Amino acid sequence: MSTVVEExxxxxxxxxxxxxxxxxxxxxxxxxxxxxxxxxxxxLTGAFAGAAGALASGSAGVGVLAALAAGLLFAALQALLSVVLRADQIVTGITANALALGATTYGSRVLFGDGAADSVPGFDPVAVPVLHRVPVLGPALFEQTVLGYAAFAVAAALALGFSRRTGWGLAVDAIGEDSTTADRCGLPVRAVRFAAVLLTGAVSGLAGAQLALSEVHAFSDDLTGGIGYLAVVAVIAGRWRAWPTILACLFFGVAQSLQFAAPALGLHLSAPLLTTLPYVVALLAVSGLVGRSRAPSGLTTPFLRGN
Structure with a gap:
């Protein structure tokens, strides 16, 4: 049983x-x-670029750089549409996802049509001495790949650097709550929003690289399988706060893992039920049944100086 719990x-x-x-x-x-x-x-774009870069160069590190570049380019397009041109953020987001799915599927047929996608150079787990022997949590936390450890560091840095106790965090919150007032106070609204979207693209590209280069060492059509949408759900479930969002991600990860471990634990749960569980939690979070929750007042509202 302990082995199953560790898994x-x-x-x-x-x-x-x-x-x-x-x-x-x-x-x-x-x-x-x-x-x-x-x-x-x-x-998805980051995963494709990471796999293509690693395969072409023979280096997983080059693949990570390619994934970061792809995520940034994709985010720059999104920022141009939603921040500069003030296009509808929901429509542009869904359209961009459809474009990414089509482009990466076509690219996969062209570049990986001979099965080369199944032999992409990647990262292997690196165990931290002593700590990886801690029961249950040791293998989970301290037998990650280099990219996995980097992911922990990046997430923690963002949570601390943009917390509501720092000047950067307060500026971001002020812009998200009332961009017009923030602009009158001298905050560079468009620049901050543009930078926030770019940073999202960079870390999302890194997330794609983690999937392609650390998890499966390959690329396949629709490799992300909706994880990006689940990231939005995690933010809602975390009530737009850093540490609760991190906990929501861990909860969702365990819920997904339970699909594979449930039989060994003697649990007979349907896979569709476990798949929908994160979305049920998000609905509970925004409904107020698990505490008060309020999205930033200016969310999805484009900024136009003079309004």
Whole structure:
């Protein structure tokens, strides 16, 4: 039984890592007032670019750089549409995801049509001495790949650097709550929002690289499988706060891992039920049944000086 529990914890953390990265960026973007439904597309593009870069160069490190560049380029397009041109954020996000799915599917046929996608160079787990022997949590937390450890560091840095106790965090919150008043106070609204979307793209590209280069060492059509949308759900379930969002990601990761570990634990739960569980939690979070929750007042509202 202890072995099963360790596998459940390890699987949960492993599945939560890309979700943790993507939701950290999405949280920052939404606090600044920009809803990034295109996180799914950013992750998928990052995964494809990471796999292509690693395969072409023979280096997983080059693949990570390619994934970051792809995520940034994708985010720049999203920021141009939603921040500069003030297009509808929901429509542009869904459209961008459809574009990413089509482009990566076509690219996969062209570049990986001969099965090369199944032999992409990647990262292997690196155990931290002593700590990886701690029961249950040791293998889950301290037998990650280098990219996995980097993901933990990035998520923690974003949570601390943009907390509501720092000047950066207060500025982001002010812009997300009332961009007009923030502008009158001298805050660069468009620049902050543009930067928030770019940062979301960078961490989402890294999340895609984590999937392709650390988890499966391959690329396949629709590799992300909706994780980007689940990142948005995690932000809602975390009530737009950093540490609750991180906990929501871990919970969702364990819920997904439970699909595979349930039979060994003697639990007979349907896979569709476990798949919908994160979305049920998000509905409870926004309904107020598990505490008060309020999205940033300026979320999805474009900024126009003079309004």
């Amino acid at each position: 459940l914890a390890s699987g949960g953390v492993r599945l939560a890592v890309p979700l943790l990265l993507a939701s950290s960026g999405e949280l920052l973007s939404e606090r600044a007032g920009v809803l990034n439904l295109s996180v799914e597309g950013m992750m």
